[in-house]
Amino acid sequence: MSVHLRASEALYLWRSAMLAMVRNDGPDLTQRQLTILLHVYLEPPPHTVRGLAALLGVTKPVITRALDTMGAMGLVHRTRDKADRRNVVIQRTVEGSEYLERLGRIIVREGEELGV
Amino acid sequence: MSVHLRASEALYLWRSAMLAMVRNDGPDLTQRQLTILLHVYLEPPPHTVRGLAALLGVTKPVITRALDTMGAMGLVHRTRDKADRRNVVIQRTVEGSEYLERLGRIIVREGEELGV
DNA sequence: GGCAATCGTTTCGCTACCGTATCATTTCGC
DNA sequence: GCGAAATGATACGGTAGCGAAACGATTGCC
Numbered sequence: 501m502s503v504h505l506r507a508s509e510a511l512y513l514w515r516s517a518m519l520a521m522v523r524n525d526g527p528d529l530t531q532r533q534l535t536i537l538l539h540v541y542l543e544p545p546p547h548t549v550r551g552l553a554a555l556l557g558v559t560k561p562v563i564t565r566a567l568d569t570m571g572a573m574g575l576v577h578r579t580r581d582k583a584d585r586r587n588v589v590i591q592r593t594v595e596g597s598e599y600l601e602r603l604g605r606i607i608v609r610e611g612e613e614l615g616v
Numbered sequence: 617m618s619v620h621l622r623a624s625e626a627l628y629l630w631r632s633a634m635l636a637m638v639r640n641d642g643p644d645l646t647q648r649q650l651t652i653l654l655h656v657y658l659e660p661p662p663h664t665v666r667g668l669a670a671l672l673g674v675t676k677p678v679i680t681r682a683l684d685t686m687g688a689m690g691l692v693h694r695t696r697d698k699a700d701r702r703n704v705v706i707q708r709t710v711e712g713s714e715y716l717e718r719l720g721r722i723i724v725r726e727g728e729e730l731g732v
Numbered sequence: 733g734g735c736a737a738t739c740g741t742t743t744c745g746c747t748a749c750c751g752t753a754t755c756a757t758t759t760c761g762c
Numbered sequence: 763g764c765g766a767a768a769t770g771a772t773a774c775g776g777t778a779g780c781g782a783a784a785c786g787a788t789t790g791c792c
Contacts, residue, residue: 514723519651
């Protein structure tokens with residue numbers, strides 16, 4: 501991957517991709533929710549509530565609420581850790597994968613249209 | 617600018633930049649607000665409420681509210697159009713420019729750290 | 733076995749967003 | 763001039779987000 505991404509170009513790419521996301525009719529995630537989703541799918545498990553809270557620099561209820569919302573959307577799945585039943589393990593779903601694949605394609609497409 | 621951005625790489629870049637934005641203490645804009653801000657600063661004026669509403673595919677109150685919020689943050693400024701006093705023209709501010717410059721630097725930096 | 737620590741959730745009061753419907757102001761058509 | 767159209771703002775009821783605090787459930791420590 502060879503990218504010489506300058507700030508102005510980065511902003512154009514960002515705007516185009518965000519505009520495509522906003523115009524899209526899919527789920528309307530907050531920035532925090534999307535960040536959590538991306539992290540869960542891109543980084544190897546296990547993912548816990550406290551880990552995500554520390555990573556994002558937010559309180560635990562923020563993560564719980566985000567998982568509630570995204571769980572209802574089918575984008576993530578929660579399970580109790582069998583080894584330590586205090587923990588909750590966040591797991592991926594097929595729908596979540598599809599959502600992020602769509603997002604990836606949007607970014608790539610908008611990048612190409614910018615001649616990026 | 618030479619970028620061969622593949623979907624997985626795009627998602628990694630997106631996650632890193634969004635994580636940096638979430639962890640940052642600055643203003644916490646919604647996706648729609650950020651899209652509006654980027655558009656106003658990247659595209660030549662004039663920008664109107666109805667134009668932005670049509671662009672984003674949302675209703676006018678959404679734009680009005682977003683401008684209320686971002687106006688209070690000092691990121692944009694509203695003025696009545698002297699030619700047609702029904703229109704409101706959205707204008708840039710120094711603070712808005714600085715905010716987006718910071719965002720651009722974040723994206724570039726995270727891109728570089730990914731070897732992009 | 734019993735108490736403190738850990739983990740995720742829930743509750744509380746609050747703020748901000750949403751779409752629909754409506755409003756005041758201004759301009760246009762005739 | 764005067765009614766219709768256009769523009770942005772506001773009101774309304776509802777939903778969902780926030781941080782702080784408190785809460786059950788579970789585990790670790792001695």
